Amino acid sequence: MKLISYRAQSSTHLGVVIEEDKVLSLSSLHDLYKDCISQEFTIPNDMKQFIEQNETALPYAEALIDCYLNDQEVKDLPSCFLSDVEIIAPIAQPEKIICVGLNYMDHCKETNMEPPSSPVIFSKYANAIIGDKAAIELPINSNQVDFEAELTIVIGKEAKCISEEEAEDYIFGYTIMNDVSARDLQFADTQWSRGKSADTFAPMGPVIVTKDEVGDPHQLDISLRLNDEIMQQSNTNQLIFRIPTIISFLSQSMTLKPGDVIATGTPPGVGMGRDPKVWLKDGDFLSITIENIGTLSNHVKKHHLTKYNEHSLLTSK
Structure with a gap:
């Protein structure tokens, strides 16, 4: 469904x-x-x-x-x-938006980072969520905004300290997320929250597909187009940490709740891994397609300062 x-x-x-x-x-x-x-x-x-x-x-x-x-x-x-x-985001206010970093081997290589020995976890916040066709806004304090196509798990029931063998029973379905990232902010800080959680930085949707209709989540083609060019193209069989491992790992520390979303990581081809680097700009159009789920599309626009924003900036200087 x-x-x-x-x-x-x-x-x-x-x-x-x-x-x-x-x-x-x-x-x-x-x-x-x-x-x-x-x-x-x-x-x-x-x-x-x-x-x-x-x-x-x-x-x-x-x-x-x-x-x-x-x-x-x-x-x-x-x-x-x-x-x-x-079409709006399928879940506007999940209790938790959990993301897994560095979960495709080739993505580790393009970012010059060692493959992790356990899942790398960070969070986004609900202010970042937008739906299909909505605009990704470029924040005024970043010039290096990047894209990341990600298969995303939707939790179906409360999970605490579950095994990998039990994990399937706690999945409701799957959706798509674009883990939009301001790289200059991400790496200026000692953690990733600010660079990952700007307004509009978690496009999600357009649908949630129940797990029975998705089939094997580790055999799905995943791709991202920027304007007319394919930038990311892979398959979820390349995940370093598979979905049962991720769910079990998280449940050892936190209680997962119905409606929580877990983005499973991005394949290679992101803007920061290219030579020359590719950053999102006003007028760009992004589409992410994941097999058996659909296509999430968003355009990019420059943030326009309001009079209140301008006053705030002036008084903070």
């Missing part, structure tokens, strides 16, 4: 993508077919709440979709084209 969060007619909806270009509102399906299903359940409009109840929510949503697909008399089709709605 491909789940999506979107806005239409000033309201936020939770939907399921069908036929690649159409979305069905789950709440509309509920209104149409709730009397046809013995199970009683109310579809939330928030993805995080849906994931928190996924053991009930997923079977119920599947039953609604089956009713819709088998209904030969339905008049008011609760579907619309994706091009007619505003």
